[in-house]
Amino acid sequence: MSANGLNPEMGHEKREDPARLQDKANILLVDDQPAKLLSYEVILAGLDANLIKASSGTEALEHLLKHDIAVVLADVSMPGITGFELADMIREHPRFQKTAILFISAIHLSDMDRIKGYQRGAVDYISVPVIPEVLRAKVSVFTELHRKRRQLEALNRELEQRVAERTEELTERADLLELATDAIMVRDIDGKLRYWNSGAETLYGWDRETIVGQDLHKILSTQFPVPFSEIEACLFQTGRWEGNLVQRTRDGREIVVACRKALRNDKVGAPAVILEISRDITERIRAEDALRNAEKLAAMGRVAGIIAHEINNPLEAILNIFHLLRAHSSLDEEAMEYARMAEHELLRVAHIVKHTLSFYRESQQPVPVSIAEVLDNVLELQARNLQMQGITLEKRYLVDAAVQGFPGELRQVFMNLIVNAIQAMPQGGRMRLTIREQFNPETQSSGISVCVCDTGSGINPTHAKQLFEPFFTTKSTKGTGLGLWISKGIIQKYEGKIQFRSVHNERTCVTCFRVLFPRNISLKKSTAGAALSTVSG
Amino acid sequence: MPPPAIDARKAVILCVDDEKVPLLVRSRVLEKAGHEVLSANSAVEALELLQSHLVDLVLTDLLMPGMNGEELAREVKTRLPSMPVVLFSGVNQLPSESSRADLFVSKLEGPDYLCQKIAEILGQFQSPAADA
Numbered sequence A: 001m002s003a004n005g006l007n008p009e010m011g012h013e014k015r016e017d018p019a020r021l022q023d024k025a026n027i028l029l030v031d032d033q034p035a036k037l038l039s040y041e042v043i044l045a046g047l048d049a050n051l052i053k054a055s056s057g058t059e060a061l062e063h064l065l066k067h068d069i070a071v072v073l074a075d076v077s078m079p080g081i082t083g084f085e086l087a088d089m090i091r092e093h094p095r096f097q098k099t100a101i102l103f104i105s106a107i108h109l110s111d112m113d114r115i116k117g118y119q120r121g122a123v124d125y126i127s128v129p130v131i132p133e134v135l136r137a138k139v140s141v142f143t144e145l146h147r148k149r150r151q152l153e154a155l156n157r158e159l160e161q162r163v164a165e166r167t168e169e170l171t172e173r174a175d176l177l178e179l180a181t182d183a184i185m186v187r188d189i190d191g192k193l194r195y196w197n198s199g200a201e202t203l204y205g206w207d208r209e210t211i212v213g214q215d216l217h218k219i220l221s222t223q224f225p226v227p228f229s230e231i232e233a234c235l236f237q238t239g240r241w242e243g244n245l246v247q248r249t250r251d252g253r254e255i256v257v258a259c260r261k262a263l264r265n266d267k268v269g270a271p272a273v274i275l276e277i278s279r280d281i282t283e284r285i286r287a288e289d290a291l292r293n294a295e296k297l298a299a300m301g302r303v304a305g306i307i308a309h310e311i312n313n314p315l316e317a318i319l320n321i322f323h324l325l326r327a328h329s330s331l332d333e334e335a336m337e338y339a340r341m342a343e344h345e346l347l348r349v350a351h352i353v354k355h356t357l358s359f360y361r362e363s364q365q366p367v368p369v370s371i372a373e374v375l376d377n378v379l380e381l382q383a384r385n386l387q388m389q390g391i392t393l394e395k396r397y398l399v400d401a402a403v404q405g406f407p408g409e410l411r412q413v414f415m416n417l418i419v420n421a422i423q424a425m426p427q428g429g430r431m432r433l434t435i436r437e438q439f440n441p442e443t444q445s446s447g448i449s450v451c452v453c454d455t456g457s458g459i460n461p462t463h464a465k466q467l468f469e470p471f472f473t474t475k476s477t478k479g480t481g482l483g484l485w486i487s488k489g490i491i492q493k494y495e496g497k498i499q500f501r502s503v504h505n506e507r508t509c510v511t512c513f514r515v516l517f518p519r520n521i522s523l524k525k526s527t528a529g530a531a532l533s534t535v536s537g
Numbered sequence B: 001m002p003p004p005a006i007d008a009r010k011a012v013i014l015c016v017d018d019e020k021v022p023l024l025v026r027s028r029v030l031e032k033a034g035h036e037v038l039s040a041n042s043a044v045e046a047l048e049l050l051q052s053h054l055v056d057l058v059l060t061d062l063l064m065p066g067m068n069g070e071e072l073a074r075e076v077k078t079r080l081p082s083m084p085v086v087l088f089s090g091v092n093q094l095p096s097e098s099s100r101a102d103l104f105v106s107k108l109e110g111p112d113y114l115c116q117k118i119a120e121i122l123g124q125f126q127s128p129a130a131d132a
Helices: A034-044 A057-066 A081-090 A109-117 A132-179 A198-204 A229-236 A284-327 A333-356 A370-386 A407-423 A459-464 A483-493 B020-032 B043-052 B069-079 B111-124
Strands: A025-030 A048-056 A069-075 A102-104 A123-125 A181-188 A193-196 A240-248 A254-265 A271-280 A367-370 A393-398 A399-405 A429-440 A445-454 A497-504 A509-517 A519-523 A531-534 B013-015 B036-040 B057-061 B085-089 B103-106
Touching: A025 A034, A025 A057, A025 A132, A025 A367, A034 A132, A034 A181, A048 A057, A057 A069, A057 A081, A057 A109, A069 A081, A069 A132, A069 A198, A069 A393, A081 A102, A123 A132, A123 A367, A123 B111, A181 A198, A193 B085, A198 A271, A229 A240, A229 A254, A229 A271, A254 A284, A254 A429, A284 A333, A284 B020, A367 A370, A367 A407, A370 A399, A370 A407, A370 A429, A370 A445, A370 B013, A393 A399, A399 A407, A399 A445, A407 A483, A407 A509, A407 B085, A445 A519, A459 A497, B013 B043, B020 B057, B020 B111, B036 B085, B043 B057, B057 B069, B057 B111, B085 B111, B103 B111
Parallel strands: A025 A048, A025 A069, A069 A102, A102 A123, A393 A429, B013 B036, B013 B057, B057 B085, B085 B103
Antiparallel strands: A181 A193, A181 A271, A240 A254, A254 A271, A367 A399, A393 A531, A399 A519, A429 A445, A445 A509, A497 A509
8 A cells, every 4th residue: 555655644634625625526537638638627517526637547646645536537548557557556545445436448348347346336437438418427426425425424423523522521420420528319219229429438338339229218227307208299299309317327327418309200201210419417417506505505504693693692591590490409309300301401402503503613723633522423413314224333442532633524524424324224234433543654653543334335346436526426416426525635634544445245235434544643542342332223 | 918819719700791681690600600700781891890890700792782702802801911701602603813812612512511611711820810
């Protein structure tokens, strides 16, 4: 091919071709006799085409490379490259295999055979003498053929272009779906999941391969805010529904999502699939609740202040009165007993008021705080819960330990740990509180370790890392998720540590939270007998 | 004549409260605990009594109309720096540092606790009332 000078790399698309631009077909006339060329030109002048003349096969090849030729009209007998040789060269090149060739020949038998050999392509012949109408008609047919083929090619290219553009658009959309942090799902009317984006994978923890084909809401244990039939009715009527759902992730966390659903019908108008987009709003709700709680607490604080003032003043006077009455010399034994009972009951009232309505504001100076007292104080407030849930309490106060600090803060830490333990045992169980000396090899000194252990539901290992993060809770929106985070902050202030361990086996599950106070402590060994006590709930 | 030593006579407590009944019974409780009690219905009255009487300790309510307990404590400490002052209140609001009171006691702790704290403070302030 290259020997013939037909370089396939010379793409016809990029070539400057004024004839092509004008959208006229090019007809290449090849004859060594100028007079014949002239006569063809005259005959074909009526066709709306560009006529390009070549006086030899070589010249014809040059034109073929330069222009998009619709029809080659070639004299068979030419000096140099004959018409047939030219045709062979043209056919060898892939680009010209479909180019129409019209031979002009005196009819020899040998020529006829040769022409038949080309029958597969667009090849025809015209015998001499040339009849103008026949020549015009044949050239015209081939030109038209060429034009149609070019149109088809253009259409094809356009189609390909459009397919490519559409594919790109779809790919972009698919990429967008995968980029979204919201969970995007498509399920069919029976609830079977068909599509699940990576946002859903991240939010819920199941990967696409595992979950596609399964019943979506069964797997996510979805709790609907209204009966499911209402949601369906709304979807079928209006095509849309939105609301908040409570769902469970793969690692067992309960989350709240804002969900929007849309119904898509199939071609005949029957409900086909439901599109769902869900956004995790658990933290937002929790933060809002925390804020609301803070506001509630502030309001409660104001009320407590008023009550404290209005109730505590007369309360103090009555306490004093009974104190005086009890010691009054004129009382007989019975009256004295009543006065003593009244004073005792009043002291209980004062105690409750003090511990609920008017916690002391912390003083500026740290004081020695007995850990046992703090624990007992919390237990007293939780006594009712312990009893109601049937929790057995075991106290192992092995040392009488005090930490230099602020009683309110320490009470908050152990209130959190003890309340968590109680809440983990709704069906009852055992809670053990241990205070013991803990030698720290790093500082070569003794510290205090306080353990709160329960036999409750335990801690999922996947939650371990997040346990001390703010707003982390397994109680969904019921907890603030701040308890352990605040506790850790307080313990760190004391240069201490808070650790936990949850041990599961077939029958039981034990969870221990341990708080370590390494310094600023004072220790007195308790007598073991007095320190251990067990109370049954 | 030099005044008798503090342990040889009853301590004098100036008890201040705007509410009459609480003031009365509190005074009685302190008397039963072995103290002598002067009572005042306001801060102004208390300051007047301080000028004319020997006092060993001032026990004042926090919230009072006119000059409140904190202001009274500050005034007493300015005039008599060695005079022990105990703030006494039913609200859970700790007085500011500037009041310079020696102790803050909640009304809800009961009479025994109050008497015990007063005895402690009196023990700490050895200086006789005559200094005032």
